[in-house]
Structure formats: C-alpha cells, structure tokens
Amino acid sequence: xxxxxxxxxxxxxxxxGSARPADQRAAITAAMEAVADLVVAxxxxxxxxxxxxxxxxxxxxxxxxxxxxxxxxxxxxxxxxQATIGMLAMDALDRLLPERGSSTRSATLVSRTLVDRDDPxxxxxxxxxxxxxxxxxxxLMMDHGQHWVEIKDRGWRRVVASPEPRECLDVAGVxxxxxxxxxxxxxxxxxxxxxxxxxxxxxxxxxxxxKDLTAALLAMQLDVDTLVIATDVDSAVIGWGTPQARPLGxxxxxxxxxxxxxxxxxxxxxxxxxxxxxxxxxxxxxxGVITSLARIEAAVAGDAGTRVLVDV
Amino acid sequence: xxxxxxxxxxxxxxxxGSARPADQRAAITAAMEAVADLVVAxxxxxxxxxxxxxxxxxxxxxxxxxxxxxxxxxxxxxxxxQATIGMLAMDALDRLLPERGSSTRSATLVSRTLVDRDDPxxxxxxxxxxxxxxxxxxxLMMDHGQHWVEIKDRGWRRVVASPEPRECLDVAGVxxxxxxxxxxxxxxxxxxxxxxxxxxxxxxxxxxxxKDLTAALLAMQLDVDTLVIATDVDSAVIGWGTPQARPLGxxxxxxxxxxxxxxxxxxxxxxxxxxxxxxxxxxxxxxGVITSLARIEAAVAGDAGTRVLVDV
Numbered sequence: 001x002x003x004x005x006x007x008x009x010x011x012x013x014x015x016x017g018s019a020r021p022a023d024q025r026a027a028i029t030a031a032m033e034a035v036a037d038l039v040v041a042x043x044x045x046x047x048x049x050x051x052x053x054x055x056x057x058x059x060x061x062x063x064x065x066x067x068x069x070x071x072x073x074x075x076x077x078x079x080x081x082q083a084t085i086g087m088l089a090m091d092a093l094d095r096l097l098p099e100r101g102s103s104t105r106s107a108t109l110v111s112r113t114l115v116d117r118d119d120p121x122x123x124x125x126x127x128x129x130x131x132x133x134x135x136x137x138x139x140l141m142m143d144h145g146q147h148w149v150e151i152k153d154r155g156w157r158r159v160v161a162s163p164e165p166r167e168c169l170d171v172a173g174v175x176x177x178x179x180x181x182x183x184x185x186x187x188x189x190x191x192x193x194x195x196x197x198x199x200x201x202x203x204x205x206x207x208x209x210x211k212d213l214t215a216a217l218l219a220m221q222l223d224v225d226t227l228v229i230a231t232d233v234d235s236a237v238i239g240w241g242t243p244q245a246r247p248l249g250x251x252x253x254x255x256x257x258x259x260x261x262x263x264x265x266x267x268x269x270x271x272x273x274x275x276x277x278x279x280x281x282x283x284x285x286x287x288g289v290i291t292s293l294a295r296i297e298a299a300v301a302g303d304a305g306t307r308v309l310v311d312v
Numbered sequence: 313x314x315x316x317x318x319x320x321x322x323x324x325x326x327x328x329g330s331a332r333p334a335d336q337r338a339a340i341t342a343a344m345e346a347v348a349d350l351v352v353a354x355x356x357x358x359x360x361x362x363x364x365x366x367x368x369x370x371x372x373x374x375x376x377x378x379x380x381x382x383x384x385x386x387x388x389x390x391x392x393x394q395a396t397i398g399m400l401a402m403d404a405l406d407r408l409l410p411e412r413g414s415s416t417r418s419a420t421l422v423s424r425t426l427v428d429r430d431d432p433x434x435x436x437x438x439x440x441x442x443x444x445x446x447x448x449x450x451x452l453m454m455d456h457g458q459h460w461v462e463i464k465d466r467g468w469r470r471v472v473a474s475p476e477p478r479e480c481l482d483v484a485g486v487x488x489x490x491x492x493x494x495x496x497x498x499x500x501x502x503x504x505x506x507x508x509x510x511x512x513x514x515x516x517x518x519x520x521x522x523k524d525l526t527a528a529l530l531a532m533q534l535d536v537d538t539l540v541i542a543t544d545v546d547s548a549v550i551g552w553g554t555p556q557a558r559p560l561g562x563x564x565x566x567x568x569x570x571x572x573x574x575x576x577x578x579x580x581x582x583x584x585x586x587x588x589x590x591x592x593x594x595x596x597x598x599x600g601v602i603t604s605l606a607r608i609e610a611a612v613a614g615d616a617g618t619r620v621l622v623d624v
Contacts (some may be wrong), residue, residue, distance in 0.1 A: 020382045021382065021384050021385060021388060025515075057381050057382075060377060060380060060381050061373040061374065061376075061377040061381055062373065064373075064376055064377040064380060064381070065372060065373040065376040065377060068372060068376060069369050069372050069373055069376070070332045070333065070369075072333050072396070073333060075399075076333065076396050076399075079392075079395035079396050079398075079399045080391075080392035080395055080396060082395050082422070083391035083392055083394050083395035083422045084384070084388050084391050084392060086391075086422045087387075087388075087391045087422055087424065087504055087516065090422070090424070090482070090514075091424075091506070091512075091513060091514040091515060091516070092513075094481075094513055094514050095512070095513030095514070105484055105485065107421055107422075107482060107485035108421065108422035109419055109420065109421060109422075110394070110395045110398045110399055110402070110419075110420035110421075110422065110497075112399065112402070112403075169406075170402070170419060172417055173417065173419035173489060173492075173494060176419075176488060176489055176492040176494070177485060177488055177489065180485075180488040182485060182488070185422075192399055194403070200403075200407070201403060201404075201406055201407030202402075202403040202406050202407070203337075203403060204399065204403070
C-alpha cells in the first residue's frame with residue numbers, strides 16, 4: 001500500500017517539547033523505527049511533518065539578531081526546517097532500514113504549497129506564533145513588515161495568516177521518487193507557503209499552513225491508499241475529560257463531521273487532524289486514520305486508531 | 313548533454329555581497345535565466361551551489377541568540393541554506409521555463425556528503441568562517457563545543473575543518489529525478505558534511521566542504537557529460553594582475569596542474585575551481601569548464617571559458 005504519514009510534534013521534539021538539536025535527532029530517530037517497520041512490511045511511504053517548535057526557534061533567532069542580520073521571512077524559516085528534519089529522517093532510515101534487511105533509500109524534497117493571495121486569512125492574520133515580547137521589540141519587527149498584536153497582560157505576539165492549502169506544487173517529483181522505490185520526506189510544516197504572482201510567478205509568502213490539511217491535500221494529489229495522521233494518542237477521543245470519554249474507532253465522514261460540530265475536538269490540535277482525515281475519506285473513498293506512532297502498523301491494517309471511511 | 317553546473321557566490325548574492333532575502337532572490341533569478349536557456353537548448357541540468365554568505369548569516373544569528381536559543385550545528389546551517397536557495401531556484405525556473413515554452417520541472421533534494429571522520433582536516437580545523445568577535449563572545453560559543461582562534465589585532469574567529477568530500481550520499485535520488493526529466497538542485501554548499509559512525513550510522517559533522525570539490529565528485533557519480541564551474545569571470549586567468557595576464561582557453565589536466573603548482577590561481581577562490589575541473593577531466597576523460605554565467609552556453613559548446621580536457 002502507498003501510505004502518507006503525517007508526523008506531529010511528538011515525533012520531532014523531546015517529551016518536554018525541547019527542540020535542541022540532540023532532542024530532535026532522538027525523537028525523529030524513534031519515529032523512524034515505526035516508519036522502517038512499515039517499509040519492511042512492504043508499504044511505500046511518503047512522510048510529511050510539523051515544524052512548530054523548530055520554526056519558533058528560527059523566528060526567535062531572527063528577532064534576537066534583527067539589528068545585525070536582516071531577518072528572513074517566515075516562509076524561509078519553514079523551508080529551513082524541511083531540510084534539517086529531512087536530514088535527520090534520512091540519517092535514521094539509512095541505519096534502520098539496512099538493520100531490517102531493506103535496501104530502500106530515502107530522499108527529502110524541498111516542497112512548496114500554493115495558497116490563494118486573496119485567501120481571507122491574509123486580510124486578518126490570526127494565527128499567533130512565537131513568544132511574547134515588549135512593545136519595543138515588536139516595533140522593531142513591525143519595521144521589517146511583520147504583524148504583531150498586543151495581548152492583554154501578556155505583551156506583544158506575532159500573528160500570521162493560516163490560509164487554506166490549494167496545491168502541493170512539487171508533488172510530481174514526489175511521485176517520481178515514490179515510483180522509483182524511495183521513502184520520500186516532503187511538504188514539511190505544511191509546505192513553504194507560496195502565492196502565484198502575475199509578474200514574479202511563484203513567490204513565498206509569510207504564513208503558516210496547517211500541516212494536517214496539507215497532508216490531506218498531498219494524500220489526494222499522490223493518490224495514496226491510506227492517510228495516517230500520527231500523533232501522541234492512539235485514537236481521537238470523544239467526551240475528552242468527561243466520565244463519558246471513549247476512544248473513537250471506525251466512523252463515517254458524516255458522523256465525524258457531526259462530532260466535530262459538537263465540539264469534541266480541540267481547535268489547533270485534534271480538530272485539524274479530524275478535518276484532514278475526513279476530507280481525504282470524503283474525496284477518495286479511502287481510509288484516513290488518526291493514531292500513535294506505536295499503533296501505526298495495526299492502524300494501517302484496520303485494527304487500531306480512529307479510522308474514517310465512507311463505507312465503514 | 314547532461315550538465316552539472318556549480319553556481320558560485322555571485323549567483324547567490326547582490327554585487328556588493330549582500331545576502332538579504334530580496335538580494336538572494338534577484339541574484340538567483342538572474343542566474344536561472346542562463347540555466348533556463350540551457351534547458352531549452354536540450355540539455356539536462358543538475359545544479360549545485362555555494363552558500364558562504366548564507367551560512368555566515370545563519371551562524372551569526374545562532375551566535376547572537378545563543379544565550380536564549382541553543383545554537384544549531386554548522387551542518388544544520390548548511391542544510392538550511394540548501395532549502396532556501398533551492399526554493400528560490402525553483403520559483404525562478406517555474407516562471408522562466410514556461411516563458412520559453414518548456415514544461416520541464418525542477419526539484420530540490422536535501423543532500424548529504426560523506427567525509428572521513430579521520431580526515432586530517434578534523435585534527436587541525438583551519439578554515440575560518442564568520443565574523444571576528446571578542447574573547448567573551450568566543451568563549452560562549454566554545455562552551456557549545458566550537459573551535460575559535462585568536463587572530464592578532466583582529467579578535468577571535470571560528471575555525472572549522474574542511475575535509476575532502478568522499479561520496480555524495482543522496483545521488484541515487486538525483487539520478488532518478490534527472491532521468492525523469494527534472495532540473496535537479498542538490499548538494500548545495502558542498503553537501504551536508506556527514507560521517508559514518510559505527511553506532512549511530514550517518515550523522516552530520518561541523519565542517520565546511522568545498523563546493524567545487526563536491527561538484528567534481530557529484531559530476532563523476534552522476535556520470536555527466538560536462539562539469540561547468542560558473543563564476544564571475546569568463547575564464548581562469550594566468551599571470552593575473554601582471555602585464556602578462558591572459559585568459560586560459562583549452563588546456564590539458566597536466567598543463568593545468570603545472571600552472572596551479574606555479575601559483576597562478578588564488579587559494580580558496582580560483583584554485584579549488586581549477587582542482588575540481590582537473591579532477592573531473594582526469595577521471596572521466598570528459599571536459600571540465602570554468603566560465604561565467606553569461607558564457608555558459610558558448611562554453612558548453614566548446615567556444616568559451618577555460619576548458620580542461622585530456623585530448624584538447
């Protein structure tokens with residue numbers, strides 16, 4: 001089977017959220033154990049991943065150095081995290097796959113995601129990113145064209161647009177490598193947010209694309225058999241935090257949308273994962289799965305996780 | 313013909329050496345005009361590139377933010393520049409190629425280069441990188457494991473190893489994409505310096521690999537027809553700065569090595585380019601060329617540049 005696996009923050013950073021280089025290497029190496037098992041089981045795997053803590057660190061470096069070195073835009077920071085995370089994933093797979101008797105190779109593609117310049121998200125940037133700063137610090141960054149808002153009693157925080165992903169621009173290269181037998185790492189952090197400009201052609205834009213929504217789009221463009229959103233829980237849970245809490249197993253897109261409307265899934269956390277697997281199941285008639293790294297193999301076989309499918 | 317083109321600093325930054333984001337975009341877009349012309353002329357092109365000013369900026373950000381955000385190693389900075397430069401190259405080619413009636417696509421691969429852990433360069437790091445700092449600033453970075461040396465009357469400067477590139481690890485993916493018709497951007501900054509560790513497998517290492525020497529190795533591994541080192545002069549020059557100065561046209565590897573030994577080519581500038589094209593010509597019997605972006609098409613046809621070939 002062709003699988004698209006979207007790795008969440010827990011596959012990228014230490015349990016305490018630390019994104020120090022050694023922590024990133026350890027977390028990604030652990031995640032690649034599950035991926036290597038899938039490859040050895042005969043699946044063709046495309047990996048995508050989040051990049052929140054990594055981009056947070058890069059933004060902070062840009063801010064702290066802004067008086068000496070010109071800051072690079074957010075889309076550049078996203079591109080940078082694709083390379084470092086891809087490097088770590090390839091290093092790990094190049095050890096774990098031969099250990100399992102596999103000669104499968106891996107490749108990381110720098111990947112852009114098209115968004116609409118007139119997406120309403122750009123008119124009202126609302127996605128807060130990075131740390132709280134003083135007014136003076138925020139003003140320095142606003143001089144470089146960024147949007148910052150004052151949040152009562154906390155300080156100033158940067159806000160960016162989170163537009164809808166429209167097209168994974170570099171998907172043909174992914175297909176070429178996948179067909180050649182590679183594990184492909186691509187579209188990290190939701191892909192580099194890119195608009196199509198009449199004069200300049202494609203050009204990066206300061207925004208954050210939800211990595212789960214990009215994963216759904218990528219899964220459709222690649223025509224994979226299953227979309228797997230890997231996170232830190234074995235299944236999505238309804239009634240979370242109540243005595244009625246129960247893990248969600250097999251479910252139809254219609255039922256899952258009803259549960260989402262009822263507010264069972266946290267915004268910015270489980271909600272976009274649910275939206276991603278639902279979109280994939282609706283458009284393709286194939287399963288979307290939410291599960292943990294430890295349960296991926298069982299979930300792909302239909303025996304674990306939250307599994308969304310039109311015909312349950 | 314299959315061409316490997318190595319782009320130098322002038323294709324990456326403004327004429328004054330500035331590596332601000334807009335300057336990088338403008339310089340790379342201009343360089344891609346020459347590349348697009350080659351593609352339309354029927355050549356299959358692999359691009360590699362330097363990253364000195366870009367890595368310099370990233371290192372400086374790491375240093376300035378070191379008390380707040382853990383610095384990432386030099387190999388991570390190199391990876392980061394592969395992604396941003398590749399992104400800019402793809403944006404430009406996606407406009408310039410369709411403008412010329414070509415539907416050729418491009419792809420950027422994150423690429424590692426294997427070096428020997430016992431390369432003598434690691435015992436005595438000598439390659440100075442980045443800016444001069446005070447003893448106190450250097451000591452902070454030394455606490456993070458870096459090597460810095462005091463240079464009389466100037467201050468402290470970081471030194472790193474510049475080991476010999478042994479193998480481009482991700483070349484199979486390049487071949488797959490090249491065969492599928494892509495312009496491939498890879499091995500930027502000489503590739504991410506990587507050693508093979510008995511326990512950990514591949515792991516990045518803090519070093520700087522000469523991008524021209526990696527280009528020669530990559531050209532051999534890819535079995536291209538011509539290696540082109542693109543720089544800011546039309547040809548290598550002998551007797552530079554003397555009344556006897558003259559551009560070098562066709563030359564054998566033996567003759568070029570003799571000229572190099574006589575000191576005609578500046579260390580760290582023209583000398584590694586000369587070494588790169590000489591190695592390629594010696595090992596493959598095919599031409600290595602040094603020329604400017606403006607003269608690439610003529611140089612590939614054998615009508616411009618410094619052309620090294622066993623049988624001139």
